[in-house]
Amino acid sequence: MVPAAYYVGLSAVLFVIGALGVLVRRNPLIIFMSIEIMLNAANLAFVAFGQRHGSIDGQALVFFVLCVAAAEVAVGLAIIVAIFRLRRRLSVDELSLMRG
Amino acid sequence: MTAGLIAFWILAVMAVGSAVGVVLRRNPIHSALFLVVHLATLAAFFLKMRAEFLATAQVIVYAGAIAVLFVFAIMVLIPGREESGPDRLRAQRLLAVPVAGLLFVLLAVMLRSTLFSGAAAPAAVPGGVDAIGRALFTDYLFPFEVTSVLLLVALVGVMALAKRRTA
Numbered sequence: 001m002v003p004a005a006y007y008v009g010l011s012a013v014l015f016v017i018g019a020l021g022v023l024v025r026r027n028p029l030i031i032f033m034s035i036e037i038m039l040n041a042a043n044l045a046f047v048a049f050g051q052r053h054g055s056i057d058g059q060a061l062v063f064f065v066l067c068v069a070a071a072e073v074a075v076g077l078a079i080i081v082a083i084f085r086l087r088r089r090l091s092v093d094e095l096s097l098m099r100g
Numbered sequence: 101m102t103a104g105l106i107a108f109w110i111l112a113v114m115a116v117g118s119a120v121g122v123v124l125r126r127n128p129i130h131s132a133l134f135l136v137v138h139l140a141t142l143a144a145f146f147l148k149m150r151a152e153f154l155a156t157a158q159v160i161v162y163a164g165a166i167a168v169l170f171v172f173a174i175m176v177l178i179p180g181r182e183e184s185g186p187d188r189l190r191a192q193r194l195l196a197v198p199v200a201g202l203l204f205v206l207l208a209v210m211l212r213s214t215l216f217s218g219a220a221a222p223a224a225v226p227g228g229v230d231a232i233g234r235a236l237f238t239d240y241l242f243p244f245e246v247t248s249v250l251l252l253v254a255l256v257g258v259m260a261l262a263k264r265r266t267a
Contacts (some may be wrong), residue, residue, distance in 0.1 A: 002108045005176050005215045007145070009155050012207040014119055016200050021123035023196035026187075029174060033135045034250075036166065037119050042141050047149050051213075051225065058134035059151050059227050060235045066161050067247045073166050076172045078261040084177050093189055 007048035011049050014041035026091045028080050032073065115141040132170045139163050151227035179264065 014037055021034030043062045051060020084090055118141065121134035146155035148225040187193065225231065236244050 002148070005101050005211075005253065006108060007149070008211050008215060009149075009208075010115065012204065012211060013116060017116065017119040017123060019203055020196060020200040023200065024193050025123065027128060029170065029177070030122070030131050030232075033122050033131055033170065036135065036162075037122060037131070040139065040162075044142060044145060047146060047151050047154065047227075051149050051151075054225055056225055056231050056235045057239075059154055059232050060240050062151075062154050063157065063232065063236065064240075064243060065156075066157055067251060070161055070165060071250055073169055074254050074258045075261070077169055078258040081173060081176055082261050084140060089162040090177060096138060 004048045008045050011041040011045040011048065014038075014044070026093055028083075028092050029077075031062035031092065032076055032080075036069065036073070039065060052077060104148070111141050111144050111148070115145070128174045129171070132167060132174060135170065136163055136167045139167065146227075149227070150225070153227055153229050153232045 016092075018034045018037035018041060021037065022031050025034065036043055043065055046058040046062045046065070050061075051058065080090070083095065087094070115138060118138040122138060125131045125134065131156045137159060143155045143158040145165070146152075146158060189236045
């Protein structure tokens with residue numbers, strides 16, 4: 001039986017890798033994949049904490065995270081495709097239209 | 101070292117390595133394939149933690165639907181030339197590494213304070229369809245229904261966004 005602390009530590013490492021990906025990459029698709037890594041890290045922590053406390057609630061929450069992630073990816077990719085149709089280029093640095 | 105611990109370390113190395121691969125590869129297709137590996141290792145972690153339903157759902161939803169969606173989007177968007185050219189925000193990108201390190205320190209401090217207090221772990225809960233279905237349709241019935249509305253809204257929204265304007 002692996003202690004829950006190992007899983008939670010691993011989820012922290014994965015979350016930081018995902019955050020780093022969001023910060024350093026310019027391609028919106030890879031930023032989206034990094035967000036998925038962060039969501040999955042949170043899922044791992046949810047399940048680990050749920051097991052540690054002997055409760056099913058952590059797993060129920062992961063189920064909702066899965067649903068929200070599916071909706072988020074569908075809408076996000078549609079937005080990226082729409083932006084690409086408009087601009088013919090794909091870099092988040094150029095999307096500064098709403099900058100004050 | 102028990103067999104469970106050895107399996108944990110192998111899977112952990114795979115998960116971290118594939119996550120680093122997603123972040124570092126230049127070609128988005130390679131990133132998407134690394135993402136599939138990453139999601140599969142997380143499904144294996146769920147299995148190890150006796151969350152069988154979540155492991156199945158992870159494979160179906162993430163590896164089945166989301167990964168395919170990513171690959172489709174990459175095919176539509178013609179990859180390869182989006183991260184070329186001068187980097188105007190290079191200083192900010194270099195700053196991102198210490199910021200991420202700081203985030204890790206913060207997370208580690210916070211998790212230490214939560215994990216090493218309280219009693220030892222009780223017996224593992226079963227995570228099969230039976231247990232999780234009972235939870236979803238009793239305690240979490242309202243969020244469950246709201247989720248169905250969310251998925252419907254996402255479906256309609258994507259159709260509205262992706263439609264070609266004929267005007």
